[in-house]
Amino acid sequence: MKLKACIKSIGAYLPKNIVYNQDFETFLDTSDEWITRRTGIKQRFKADKDEQTSDLAYKAALVAIKRAKINIDDIDMIIVATLSPDYFAMPSTATLVAHKLGLKVSAFDISAACSGFIYMLELAKSLVESASKKNVLIIGAEKISSVLDYNDRSTCVLFGDGAAACVISAGYENEILDVQTATDGEYAKLLFTNRPKYSKDCTPISLKMQGNDVFKVAVNTLANEVKHILSKNNLSKDDITHFIPHQANLRIINYVKEKLELKDEQCCVCVDKYGNTSAASIPIAINELYESKKLKKGDLMLFDAFGGGFTWGSALAYFDGE
Numbered sequence: 001m002k003l004k005a006c007i008k009s010i011g012a013y014l015p016k017n018i019v020y021n022q023d024f025e026t027f028l029d030t031s032d033e034w035i036t037r038r039t040g041i042k043q044r045f046k047a048d049k050d051e052q053t054s055d056l057a058y059k060a061a062l063v064a065i066k067r068a069k070i071n072i073d074d075i076d077m078i079i080v081a082t083l084s085p086d087y088f089a090m091p092s093t094a095t096l097v098a099h100k101l102g103l104k105v106s107a108f109d110i111s112a113a114c115s116g117f118i119y120m121l122e123l124a125k126s127l128v129e130s131a132s133k134k135n136v137l138i139i140g141a142e143k144i145s146s147v148l149d150y151n152d153r154s155t156c157v158l159f160g161d162g163a164a165a166c167v168i169s170a171g172y173e174n175e176i177l178d179v180q181t182a183t184d185g186e187y188a189k190l191l192f193t194n195r196p197k198y199s200k201d202c203t204p205i206s207l208k209m210q211g212n213d214v215f216k217v218a219v220n221t222l223a224n225e226v227k228h229i230l231s232k233n234n235l236s237k238d239d240i241t242h243f244i245p246h247q248a249n250l251r252i253i254n255y256v257k258e259k260l261e262l263k264d265e266q267c268c269v270c271v272d273k274y275g276n277t278s279a280a281s282i283p284i285a286i287n288e289l290y291e292s293k294k295l296k297k298g299d300l301m302l303f304d305a306f307g308g309g310f311t312w313g314s315a316l317a318y319f320d321g322e
């Protein structure tokens with residue numbers, strides 16, 4: 001029987017501080033009304049000063065490993081997707097997470113912005129199916145507050161910190177059915193992190209986005225993307241138990257949901273609670289379903305994501321956790 005890669009578990013960690021929309025009204029020309037109407041976001045979590053992306057990732061990893069009912073040293077690879085690593089360039093956040101877990105296994109980061117979770121799924125699927133690895137720990141983790149300009153109302157209100165992890169292991173049923181990923185670097189300048197090239201001091205990196213232009217490309221790309229992965233796998237919208245989109249903006253989620261004619265109960269929405277947590281957003285949403293006991297073993301999940309690059313992707317996977 002052919003070896004299959006399965007999502008064995010999900011676990012998340014959110015920092016304790018909550019920032020409400022009203023908190024921005026005290027120092028920015030913005031309002032709870034604008035943020036809610038244009039994005040659907042009501043609050044987001046924010047890490048402490050001394051709490052780094054690897055700390056969030058480590059805590060999410062512990063939950064996922066426990067729920068997978070394996071030992072920490074059964075993990076033979078760690079991948080972290082992040083745009084807000086502890087260190088830029090090196091060492092990777094995955095290396096730091098491996099160390100916190102007491103492991104010396106292969107560990108590396110990938111850079112695919114908000115699509116990072118889909119990219120990790122694709123990698124883990126092929127490594128597990130080829131029997132190169134047995135248990136791959138994939139973690140979407142962001143301390144995105146560390147790359148935000150809190151004077152820029154068009155970006156800082158949108159994002160939140162958090163981490164979520166999955167253990168991907170070999171099995172024979174409830175597999176990750178299919179993953180599609182793509183990029184278009186023509187749009188690099190619409191969404192990027194900026195550090196002036198010639199600055200002598202260590203000018204903080206900050207995220208820049210032309211939100212409205214990103215929005216237009218995102219809605220059309222995602223609608224086509226999800227239709228394609230369903231038809232490629234001979235599935236219809238009714239086969240999907242949970243549509244779990246990247247949580248960037250409620251209006252983007254609703255656009256794709258309407259294009260696919262999905263029912264409300266099929267669609268996972270938690271952008272109101274977490275904001276856009278970039279690479280962590282899809283696994284945090286999976287965890288939300290899991291902890292509210294709506295996600296059951298054998299449920300078919302459809303994921304879609306879109307982010308800086310541009311990068312985007314979609315995936316179909318059965319849940320194989322208990």
Ligand code: ACO
Nearest residue numbers: 030034038113114153154211212214215248249306307308
């Ligand atoms: N409060 C009040 N007004 C605001 C705020 C704010 N926080 N932010 C912007 N505005 C103003 C603008 O200045 C503009 O004012 P003007 O008309 O006087 O110039 C007006 O609101 C409209 O601005 P738009 O940018 O056109 O607003 P839009 O409706 O497009 O909403 C948003 C902006 C929420 C960013 C939306 O475009 C969006 O969600 N884009 C996609 C984001 C996304 O999916 N990114 C990809 C993933 S992120 C990643 O990869 C890291």
